[in-house]
Amino acid sequence: MSGADPGDSFVEVIAREVEADSGNLALREDFITLLLEQDADRAATELGAFEALGGDPARVRLLRARLMAARLRTSNAPRVDGTTPPAAPPAPAVRAGGSEPTPVPTPTREDRRDGGAAVSASLWDAERPTVTLADVAGLAEVKRHLDTAFLAPLRNPGLAAAFGQKPGGSLLMYGPPGCGKTFIARAIAGDLGASFIHVTLADLLGKWVGESEKAIQSVFRDARAAAPCVVFVDEFDALGGRRTSGGGGSQAMRMLVTQLLEELDGVAGANDGVYFLAATNRPWDIDSALRRPGRIDKTVLVLPPDAAARAAIVRGALEGKPADGVDVVAVAAATEGFSGADLSHLTTTVLQQAMVESMDRGELVPVTTDAVLAAVGGVTPSTTSWFDQVAPVLEYGVDDGTFDQLRAYRVRRGMR
Secondary structure (H helix, E strand, O other): OOOOOOOOOHHHHHHHHHHHOOOOHHHHHHHHHHHHOOOHHHHHHHHHHHHHOOOOHHHHHHHHHHHHHHHHHHHOOOOOOOOOOOOOOOOEEOOHHHOOOEEOOOOOHHHHHHOOHHHHHHHOOOEOOOOOHHHOOOOHHHHHHHHHHHHHHHHOHHHHHHOOOOOOEEEEEEOOOOOOHHHHHHHHHHHHOOEEEEEOHHHHOOOOOOHHHHHHHHHHHHHHHOOOEEEEEOOHHHHOEOOOOOOHHHHHHHHHHHHHHHHHOOOOOOOOOEEEEEEEOOHHHEOHHHHOOOOOOOEEEOOOOOHHHHHHHHHHHHOOOOEOOOOHHHHHHHOOOOOHHHHHHHHHHHHHHHHHHHHHHOOOOOEOHHHHHHHHOOOOOOHHHHHHHHHHHHHHOOOOOOOHHHHHHHHHHOOO
């Protein structure tokens, strides 16, 4: 590091590097992580700057949660004489444009236990998706199953109420990776006119005992406050995995699943208007207690995009790029079994090839149909390994009906 004074602390050395390269968000995030262990107030100021400079919202939420935990530890740490010092006043957060600072509330123990506004405002920002299932190209079978098994009763609340059905519900989406489960979850929220909270494992896990369980509590508390609201948990097998006997890691998993069961059952509050959606590539690893009737008892298989969806994905990826009338229908026909992620990789590859060729020739070389079709042979569909992986589960595993759609699909495709 340039200009470091041997007498300076490591924190001050990093602070100067951040000041010299203020737009380096990765360096600023590392600096915040360092400050969380030593100076929570200064970390709050840096976190405000990180957010104002365009830091990733998911990372901002996670850092805020860690900041609150750091302040809670500091405010409750006993002094030498055994007393507990009062909480330090919060440092101001920097707003975009250098305008007046916005104070960052210091969460108290009561905030975290009883659902104070400080925790709600800081952790889970509910968004309002504008996409709907009508924006999802193709996937007619998936949308039909979604409508029959999940959405139709929710779109008719009056009729549902006549039959004693409350607004809300849970759904597990499973299938190969890269096939659009997250996009479909947003589209469902858009169809319902509901708020949307996207939760990942990184948002929930904490280094201290009990932090993850409190994070799960806060998700459902904020969802109830924002109802109607869709809570979407990605990579659900990592959170709701089987509670097997074992060491400390298994104990932590049991605690997480138990807390999730409590929230799904509405023990901490009514879940009217809260829709719980989960996505996984490994449905066989989900704890059976989560799948019993009344909890996450509905499933939908999200398969690789069909021909119409593949054509739409390729067309969208090439839109606005130098492309010479690419026949997306021909490309769709040649990419059977490709996931959305595979198609994105395919178009990125041909665009890079065309760019390199353009630089070599000194003139613009557009992407052509032949170039795309030639590149198809160099891409192995990522879905293949998933279907190979699920085969022994279908043959030897216990099936409660979850895999009915998958079995029918394999029969149609002639898979063993």
